[in-house]
Amino acid sequence: MINSPTRRxxxxxxxxxxxxxxxxxxxxxxALYQIEVTNDLASKVIKEFKLYRIDGRDPEIAGGAKANNxxxxxxxxxxxLESDQIDAKLSSFLISKKPxxxxxxxxxxxxxxxxxxLSRRIQVPARSIIQEYVxxxxxxxxxDQPGFVNGILDKVTRNLRPGELETSRAISDR
Numbered sequence: 001m002i003n004s005p006t007r008r009x010x011x012x013x014x015x016x017x018x019x020x021x022x023x024x025x026x027x028x029x030x031a032l033y034q035i036e037v038t039n040d041l042a043s044k045v046i047k048e049f050k051l052y053r054i055d056g057r058d059p060e061i062a063g064g065a066k067a068n069n070x071x072x073x074x075x076x077x078x079x080x081l082e083s084d085q086i087d088a089k090l091s092s093f094l095i096s097k098k099p100x101x102x103x104x105x106x107x108x109x110x111x112x113x114x115x116x117x118l119s120r121r122i123q124v125p126a127r128s129i130i131q132e133y134v135x136x137x138x139x140x141x142x143x144d145q146p147g148f149v150n151g152i153l154d155k156v157t158r159n160l161r162p163g164e165l166e167t168s169r170a171i172s173d174r
Contacts, residue, residue, distance in 0.1 A: 023067035025113065025132050026139070027054045028075035032109040035080060042080040046073055078120065079112045086112045089119075093155045107145055110137050114153045119160055126157040126164050 030053075031045045038045075054067035079086065087100045090111055094100065100108060114133035118126055130153045137146040157165055 017068075019065040020068040021071055022132065022135075023054060023065040024069070024072040025075065026136055027067050028072050028079070029106070029109050029113055029136055031072070031076045032079055032113060033106050035076075036105050036109060042076055046076055075113050075116060079109075079116045082116070083112060086115050090115055090152070090156075093152050093159070106140055107137070107149070110149055111152055114149065115156055118153065118156050122161070126161050130154060130157065 027049055031042075031049050034040065035042055035045050049072070050069060054069065054072060087108075091100050100111075103111070110133055114129060117124060117129045117133075121129070130150060133153060134146050134150045137149040154165070
């Protein structure tokens with residue numbers, strides 16, 4: 001029954017949707033980085049990405065997968081608008097007393113986007129969000145940064161969504 005044609009047909013749209021979400025998150029982090037470095041308006045960067053990067057033509061965006069435009073725009077717009085508030089909240093999760101501004105720009109962008117999703121997109125499982133942003137960090141870093149992202153977003157989840165990680169682990173252990 002697992003190999004039935006109806007089973008495969010149902011899974012293709014789901015896989016495509018997941019790839020589009022992955023591409024949207026990766027593109028959002030890249031757009032946030034560009035905004036931070038160039039001081040361009042978010043609207044200009046979003047337009048540029050939609051025209052030239054996230055239509056599936058750019059192999060750097062999830063292997064050329066088309067991105068979910070709605071998710072991409074939401075993350076970029078909201079993180080850009082709320083970056084000061086997000087940074088203030090993220091600072092409380094950092095072990096060192098260094099300000100969040102002392103982190104590398106790309107690392108800050110990854111953490112901001114992850115924090116935004118964990119705080120606002122509660123319909124998405126926290127474990128999925130954390131895995132996505134750890135994967136994004138792994139795409140750019142080969143050192144301790146992916147583990148750092150995992151640790152910070154884990155702390156954020158335990159604070160904003162108490163018990164969710166434990167509940168999802170118990171379900172997956174069944």
